[in-house]
Amino acid sequence: MSTALIGTRKGLFTLTATDGAFQLSDPAFPGVRVTNAVHDPRDGALYASLDHGHFGVHLHRSDDGGATWPEIAAPEYPPKPDGVSELNPMSQQEIEWATQLAWIVEPGHPDEPGVLWCGTIPGGLFRSSDRGDSWQLVESLWNHPSRQKWFGGGYDDAGVHSISIDPRGPGRLVVGVSCGGAWRTDDGGATWAIAAHGMRADFVPPDQADDPDTQDPHRVVRCAAAPDMLWTQHHCGIFRSTDNGDRWTEITEAGPSTFGFAVAVHPADPETAWFVPGVSDEVRMPVDGKLVVTRTRDGGATFDVLHQGLPDGPAYDLIYRHAFDIDDTGDELLMGSTTGSLWWTGDGGDHWHEVSSNLPPIASVRFC
Template sequence: MDETLYVGTRKGLFTLRREGEHWSAVSSTPEFRGEPVSMVLQDPRDDVLYVALNLGHFGVKLWRRTPGDTEWTACAAPAFPAVGNDDAGSGEGGEGGGVADSDAPSVEQIWCLEASGADAPGELWAGTIPGGLFRSHDRGDTWTLVDTLWNLPERSEWMGGGYDHPGIHSICIDPRTSAHVTIGVSTGGVWTTRDSGATWRLAAAGMEADYMPPERRLDPNVQDVHRLVQCAGAPDAFWAQHHNGIFRTVDGGNHWRRIQAQPSSFGFAVAVHPDDPDLAWFVPAVKDECRMPVDGRLIVNRTRDGGETFTALTDGLPAEPAFDLIYRHGLSIDSGGRRLAMGSTTGGLWTSPDGGDHWHCVSAHFPPIYVVRFA
């Protein structure tokens, strides 16, 4: 049973513990105080905790803490290699995997961290802005750019959504085999590999980009996927919150179906039940000018039937007007599929013990929340 909730904010990392149905912060002072936490991961294989920081001018940092330790250990942060720099690594999956010194980008943010399965011990994946995918085989001591993805001709058409540069924000690892990885790109569609990154294929057929000219509306390489999640119990089923709506696939991304929901199909966050592929949660908002809840009313939309119908969940959420926006990683579900946690840009944090039927406000005064994750 999950008893710990990690909350990554603009001003540090808060750790919450649950007693009964009440959640409380372990300390009023966050770890990494004053530093923006862009991502958190507790590796389910060994319970090692990873925290990514976005320090702006000082770059990105990655820290690791093993169970029983009180101190954090600095890990290597993913970095783009330069041609001829053996120390930086030469990429993987192809020859000459670096990029020219004058053209080498900098990692602006670690936007996603995920752990492979038991069949790939020590293996971690990181998605970054700009749109790089990195892999570590040694629990974050070293990272290698997956250059087979970076060097795809199609990547030249990727573009930034809310950021200036495209980014990889979702990494889904098939529980049946860690060699099968599916990623979501904003803006660059959905890509998948079945051979640990040696080869890649687009998997966004059926998605629709209303912001593109008509002749490119269905182009899978220009789809702005805001968040991508996979059902662990039915790994061929994915949900995507897209700039132009909600999309679902039940065949591993071969075809996506567009789903309409009221009061809006726009948003950033999505969570799927770990065992039931038909059960998913979304947080609707207004696009593109406002980026706020529809009519100033914060709700969570839940579907139990694969998107045929939706129920608006509001019990315990703030009365209107409310202007909380939920970022991509601001909605999380626990391993049992019952408890939800949701954090907002205005520092609100809510938990639900019953799949969203009832919400409890843990605090309305956290710093802006970037990520919530159950242990």
Template sequence: MANTVLILVGTRKGAFVLESDAARKEWSLRGPFCETWPMNHVVGDPATGTIYAGGGNEWFGPAVWRSDDAGRSWSHSSQGLAYPEGETPVRAVWSLGLRNGSLYAGVEPAGLFESRDGGKSFSHVAGLREHPSRPEWQAGAGGLILHSMVLDPDDHDRIWVAISAAGVFHSADGGRSWEPRNSGTRCDFLPEDQRYPEFGQCVHCLVRAAGSSGRLYQQNHCGMYRSDDAARNWRSIEAGLPSTFGFPAAAHPRDENTLFLAPLNGDTAGRFMPEGKAAVWRTRDGGETWQDLRAGLPQHNAYLSVLRQALATDTLEPAGVYMGTTSGELYASADEGESWTQVASHLPGILSVETLARPG
């Protein structure tokens, strides 16, 4: 049983760590770390307690930072995080994933790298950028970024990634070959007769449901979707939500039917929470119905925005839910979203939120 819970926060000016016991009522804050580099994603390895932070920009370049002591000290490396000479340089690391001793990094311009030595060096998983559709990939508003990855915990060869704005791609052979998996997701920004292309969708977030059923969820620029067949086909589950637009999604750690969202009011309407009233939305039935959760969240002049990796759950019982905003507030719920507490404020703009539960 976990005795300590960490909230790992990536911001525009470094990484932060919040710590609490299993009750999750009081939190202590440490940071900023990583020399205040922009940190797009901070994750923890539950097997070792190691924390990894990925970030950078066109000035700093890309790097992955590592801490083996819960964030008190850090080292970093960019070895191998580069494309061949003549290609557009890697600007930043945008997403991190851990599985079976491997650390994966999704980068901008969109591509995938793997480290087998704990982030000391990386090798390019070249098959993704060799896909025939690559010359037609288009950048989203935030750039051409690989921002989400799903690593099958039971099959080391299966990987799903999401790229803005190229769509979802899947590999069944460890990254040597890939296929687009976007059937059923629409592109409202294309002419009506082209709205369901093979690739080119603007995916905002891709997450795996608990269990081994093959269920995935995605928040798209153009709707909310669920797949029950490992992303071969998608169906809309946006009915009942206040908007078809948002960035993050967070899956329950044990229940495949429970998902949390933070919808925004639209891509051209300000990209803040509808009516300036903060809410996290939850489904308990795989997206058939939705409930807005507001207790403890601001309901007046709350023009908050939450980015694609800034909503997370923990593994405790009941599951905790955590949400970070671009204006630097961090909210926590220890009861699956029924009630919320602001546990940090005035942080730099929050880019990602993840959790790490550990003994001791």
């Protein structure tokens, strides 16, 4: 591991490793909630999404390895047209056309220099063609009739939290929405197709359980070497797709539980994926108070339960959807928890090493 970005409730930390020893930097943006941070491999830029609470959403870019962080534009919704009223289908409250959270910023395809994507709450996807200096709402998705059925999962309103770039060509991506299913575009966002058939929801009436437009995928990831293979940690279990989201198959048995938020897939082996199980949405803590990671090497047929180096309990760590990442080799993983603990493994999860136990609550980890 060379470098990783750790987004927390009280700033952005940089993790480096030298001769097997880890070092955490002082925080950038001290005291500010960093929702997500990412390294752009195309030009080396770093991006950070900040939530200033009452003072709104701010985005920053660093072109000098994190030494300085000039502010760039934040995604802004257009004014709601006169006479337009949109109600959250669950709360029946008016949906405001305003950026509540920049949940994820994702660099575009390698052949699209300068292109970034940003997923936000209340359910909008934005695109930038100039490295975040300006943003445009992807109106084709925002205006899609199915959006009227979307609603929030952990947040009141729907949110775009997963942006999976297809390496086979520019403009091809899958996005995950809570609670609005998964959507695929092959033309840069001009048109969209639902990519959530086969998912199952138990938080709606039984006759609506299979509706792809109201599914709650917690995180959607793709195998780089086999782009048609997608994995998701869903509110109601683990699912995988072998056809780029056309159809999903549920994995019903996976160690302590199939509930969780985090998922990682091996970049070269589509059959190998990792998850961090919890009790349930209502009880967001490890099963039996024991933090473990589950791993499948055969496409979900069987799972290993990995715990060496992790706390035996009682543990109350929850791993958010962006707080689990895998490097380009498929050997190293990072995992950060809501209690401020950070773990690293260099052997695919067989042995975990505690990097820190006293960081602020961790929202995201990302290898550079």
